[in-house]
Amino acid sequence: MAPPRRTAGLALLLFLGACGFFQSCAVEVDVKDASNVTCLYAQWMMKFLIKYETNSSDYKNASLDLTSTVTHNGSICGSDTQAALLAVQFGDGHSWSVNFTKNNETYRAEFITFTYNTNDTAVFPDARRQGPVTIVVKDAMHPIQLNNVFVCHHTTSFEAENVTQIFWNVTMQPFVQNGTIGKKESRCSADTPTAAPTVLPTVANVTTASTTVSPAPTTAPTPAENPVTGNYSLKTGNKTCLLATVGLQLNISQNKPLLINIDPKTTHADGTCGNTSATLKLNDGNRTLIDFTFVVNASASVQKFYLKEVNVTLLNHQNGSVILSADNNNFSKWDASLGNSYMCRKEQTLEITEDLQVHTFNLWVQPFLVKENKFSIAQECSLDDDTILVPIVVGAALAGLIVIIVIAYIIGRRKSYAGYQTL
Structure with a gap:
């Protein structure tokens, strides 16, 4: 039997709904x-x-x-x-x-x-x-x-x-x-x-x-706790090329405020590794796609890596349609010397747009030069540096003590003058 001929036309080619930035045709x-x-x-x-x-x-x-x-x-x-x-x-x-x-x-x-x-x-x-x-x-x-x-x-x-x-x-x-x-x-x-x-x-x-307006997607309840910390990695062949440990939370203020915790149990890691650029792609089931892009600053006297770009796509968990897609490619955060890792246990905020922020918790990341599947020496963020509190506390205590001594001295001098009478 001869194969069917290629069709000369198609019966239907129709588009449903509006073709905009947040929704495909x-x-x-x-x-x-x-x-x-x-x-x-x-x-x-x-x-x-x-x-x-x-x-x-x-x-x-x-x-x-x-x-x-x-x-x-x-x-x-x-x-x-x-x-x-x-x-x-x-x-x-x-x-x-x-x-x-x-x-x-x-x-x-x-x-x-x-x-x-x-x-x-x-x-x-x-x-x-x-x-x-x-x-x-x-x-x-x-x-x-x-x-x-x-x-x-x-x-x-x-x-x-x-x-x-x-x-x-x-x-x-x-x-x-x-x-x-x-x-x-x-x-x-x-x-x-x-x-x-x-x-x-x-x-x-x-x-x-084509004339029916789709109902607004059902929003998830606001999480009461910080997100669970997940462990993610990428490999080139059998060699680990990127390591990341982080808890992630999305803060969406568009229309009704909404917090979404990323669940590591349902999140798949993918991406690319390179000598000067690396991207970690996290796919939270059928709901959220988050891409983190790191680059190397080769122009500096000491080569450092830093977070350059974050892209977030939020999907309707009921039908999978794209309801939000945004990125910021002008970051200069999470920097550390090449060959080291970056760590920040405290909460940090990445502002993607006015209506979308990504909060990170217990962050530890190394996108380049990973050895033996382990993090290298960590450069900690200033938020985690508790050692700076010691001189601040000691200085404040000394300043308070000096103020007390001065006040006591002034009061003492006034009392000593009160014991003499004018002749």
Whole structure:
């Protein structure tokens, strides 16, 4: 049997809700074969966080969303001998695709390919590298039973080569049989068994959805205690290249004030190590992404490292949508001599924006030159330096004693004058 021909068009390409900074667009693609019946169906939302180098050798974080101009050139239905391909192009030279293969019982996403174009100056101002950059993620999905619809309401993210791809509200089925989308769902592990099933959209209900305002996400209760301290590390091969021990708390003052403690038990550490730059990426389940970027100050007489940038992405824990994304790339904190570590047991505050702060507790970090999987000698912050209190207390006591002596001397002289009478 000859493989199905590539479609000449797609049935639906619709966007739900507003396309703004905090919320990506939703796209729906219905690919049809030569007989004009559905062979591949997908609806999903996605967002990209990209770290790139500038001409001044600094690093910045860019946020890339789907735009209102999306095409699907290259999408292929697939067959028993040919992989299915879902491909979209958007913005100024950006593209994303997923490749599906199948056997007699299951299908799976073999790899995801994402290409971003740093010539898009609106997204990548002052980018040092010009042109398209391609990232490939392999084994992007576990096998799914044929004729089942893959559904994942919650957030899934893939991190590779300074790019974080974030997906949520995914409904997808390649190799659709007889043009009929399957009625049985295969859920991702993040979705609870009791989660509401996805309603496969039609033209009617998609149009209605575009005018419906989503309810505000339910906020978590304010934590009564300081966060639990977590231990995180990165490796290059079998060698540890970054160590961090810290308790983290987010303070969000946007709308209703909210404190969020980061739970180390559900937090995964990832990132990159380098000679002059290192990034620790913490993913707290399906809720919070925090990136810490450290750099080396090579221009100083004594080489030091310091915290340069912090990026925070807050996700709606109910449906995984992005509700807050902010970064500050102008820090100069947590500095220590290269080869040493930095320690601060007391609470510190990193102000990301006016509405977002990150509080740290029991901090101990070493992003460079880690030896034998252990922290090197720690340079402590001034908040922890209790030795400075000793001279302050002694000085205050001596000053008080001097004041008492002076007052007693003045009173004594006045009493001595009172014993004499004028002749």
